[in-house]
Amino acid sequence: MSLKMDRASMAFTFKGGMLPMTVMELASADPEQIREQLSGKLSQAPAFFQHTPVVLSVEKLDEPHLALERICAVCRTHKLLPVAVRGGADPVKQSAWALGLGWFPPSDGTRARSLEEVPPMVAPESGVGEPEVAAAVTTGGRIYRGTVRSGQQVSAPEGDLVVIGAVNAGAEVLAAGSIHVYGPLRGRALAGIHGDNAAGIFCRELRAELLSVAGNYKRLEDIDPHLLGGSVQVSLRDDQLGITSLD
Amino acid sequence: MAKIIVVTSGKGGVGKTTSAAAIATGLALRGNKTVVIDFDVGLRNLDLIMGCERRVVYDLVNVIQGEAGLNQALIRDKRVDNLHILPASQTRDKDALTAEGVEKVLETLGKDFDYILCDSPAGIERGAQLAMYFADEAIVVTNPEVSSVRDSDRILGLLASKTRRAERGEDPVKEHLLITRYNAARVDHGDMLNLEDIREILAIDLIGLIPESEAVLRASNQGVPVTHDDNTDAGQAYMDTVSRLLGEEVPLRFHELQKKSLLSRMFGGGRR
Numbered sequence: 001m002s003l004k005m006d007r008a009s010m011a012f013t014f015k016g017g018m019l020p021m022t023v024m025e026l027a028s029a030d031p032e033q034i035r036e037q038l039s040g041k042l043s044q045a046p047a048f049f050q051h052t053p054v055v056l057s058v059e060k061l062d063e064p065h066l067a068l069e070r071i072c073a074v075c076r077t078h079k080l081l082p083v084a085v086r087g088g089a090d091p092v093k094q095s096a097w098a099l100g101l102g103w104f105p106p107s108d109g110t111r112a113r114s115l116e117e118v119p120p121m122v123a124p125e126s127g128v129g130e131p132e133v134a135a136a137v138t139t140g141g142r143i144y145r146g147t148v149r150s151g152q153q154v155s156a157p158e159g160d161l162v163v164i165g166a167v168n169a170g171a172e173v174l175a176a177g178s179i180h181v182y183g184p185l186r187g188r189a190l191a192g193i194h195g196d197n198a199a200g201i202f203c204r205e206l207r208a209e210l211l212s213v214a215g216n217y218k219r220l221e222d223i224d225p226h227l228l229g230g231s232v233q234v235s236l237r238d239d240q241l242g243i244t245s246l247d
Numbered sequence: 248m249a250k251i252i253v254v255t256s257g258k259g260g261v262g263k264t265t266s267a268a269a270i271a272t273g274l275a276l277r278g279n280k281t282v283v284i285d286f287d288v289g290l291r292n293l294d295l296i297m298g299c300e301r302r303v304v305y306d307l308v309n310v311i312q313g314e315a316g317l318n319q320a321l322i323r324d325k326r327v328d329n330l331h332i333l334p335a336s337q338t339r340d341k342d343a344l345t346a347e348g349v350e351k352v353l354e355t356l357g358k359d360f361d362y363i364l365c366d367s368p369a370g371i372e373r374g375a376q377l378a379m380y381f382a383d384e385a386i387v388v389t390n391p392e393v394s395s396v397r398d399s400d401r402i403l404g405l406l407a408s409k410t411r412r413a414e415r416g417e418d419p420v421k422e423h424l425l426i427t428r429y430n431a432a433r434v435d436h437g438d439m440l441n442l443e444d445i446r447e448i449l450a451i452d453l454i455g456l457i458p459e460s461e462a463v464l465r466a467s468n469q470g471v472p473v474t475h476d477d478n479t480d481a482g483q484a485y486m487d488t489v490s491r492l493l494g495e496e497v498p499l500r501f502h503e504l505q506k507k508s509l510l511s512r513m514f515g516g517g518r519r
Contacts, residue, residue: 152408
């Protein structure tokens with residue numbers, strides 16, 4: 001709890017995050033060609049174009065100079081919001097910065113998930129500590145396989161915790177994010193330990209000694225007996241811990 | 248190299264020493280050279296259960312501290328040739344045990360024996376941790392009651408983290424569940440946890456189920472491990488356990504209510 005109090009007195013905190021992000025892999029640098037294709041897509045899937053943030057990947061283009069400003073304008077008219085550029089030579093990086101966009105080093109190939117085709121392998125630029133927002137792989141979460149036994153503590157200090165097994169009475173599972181238990185939850189489960197109100201607890205069989213989301217807790221005694229033994233989700237609603245059945 | 252098996256439970260009074268004595272006797276009866284070590288320094292009981300309390304001269308602590316040789320401390324069982332007992336000290340406390348000392352004793356014994364059984368003290372402190380530290384396999388003794396199951400769960404957690412195998416990243420200690428003092432009638436009434444509940448919570452293989460039996464109490468007081476009395480249900484159940492430990496497939500017995508128990512008592516001559 002003390003961690004939460006400290007944070008309340010600060011104007012902001014930096015947090016590492018892995019957000020899902022659409023990467024727009026450019027195969028052509030011609031703004032007109034891009035516009036044509038975007039218009040077609042817009043009529044097919046209008047729901048997708050809701051000021052969706054995109055990262056423009058120019059890794060496949062072999063052009064040192066891009067009409068980046070025009071490409072961005074085309075995107076904006078189609079309700080896509082370019083937030084960064086990935087790859088490209090130094091002039092591309094400079095013009096991205098000049099346009100107020102971020103710049104990412106080229107993907108290292110192994111982490112990029114292409115929907116259509118595999119991008120060519122590009123060696124990652126070393127010494128760049130920027131987290132790769134566009135990558136689909138998240139870090140910080142943890143999957144624990146097996147029974148969490150009495151007296152044991154399993155935690156995921158930076159993400160979600162998934163337990164494939166039971167959490168027995170007297171055991172404790174903690175996560176900065178949500179907790180998922182594919183088995184009976186008989187011990188204590190504390191989600192959102194750094195204050196994440198959006199975190200939740202999900203389990204197959206509720207028998208928990210204690211449930212807590214971002215410091216708001218319920219003891220076994222406080223839990224509606226009808227929910228015991230069932231598959232439930234636990235989340236915060238107006239600072240109240242709500243437990244609802246998933247059956 | 249001998250197989251080192253720890254008999255442990257967390258909770259006291261569930262039948263660790265009785266089980267260690269019975270299983271060691273069974274292993275020896277089946278032709279395995281076996282030694283059973285009492286790790287309960289300060290609360291020595293194994294010698295009583297094995298009926299050798301009058302022959303104790305030196306003990307485990309004497310050996311570890313170099314005051315006696317291992318052969319001086321080992322007591323040969325009167326009934327089974329290839330069974331030995333290494334008693335605990337009654338006058339010292341558990342701090343007298345050192346990891347290096349225990350390791351050396353186990354290493355030396357390992358050259359001569361097929362099986363080394365470590366009878367763990369209750370609790371999760373030094374004595375219990377040293378008893379389990381070098382184990383290859385563990386027999387977790389559990390009674391059909393909530394507190395015993397929870398303590399066994401705790402011990403299973405320690406077996407997975409506080410043993411040499413765990414620390415070295417080797418294959419984990421093989422865990423076996425032994426349920427003792429199982430009373431099918433009381434389980435039927437809902438007074439006790441049933442077999443399936445216990446197995447579900449602890450999630451390890453069942454190696455044996457020992458019914459609550461007068462034979463066990465009698466055996467303890469007479470200093471004759473119950474395995475010797477193969478007319479009794481508990482004796483048979485321990486022998487089944489030993490067979491499973493040796494890798495045989497034996498169907499589970501004594502877990503269901505015997506409807507004809509009155510008849511079998513009248514004509515079967517089960518008790519003497």
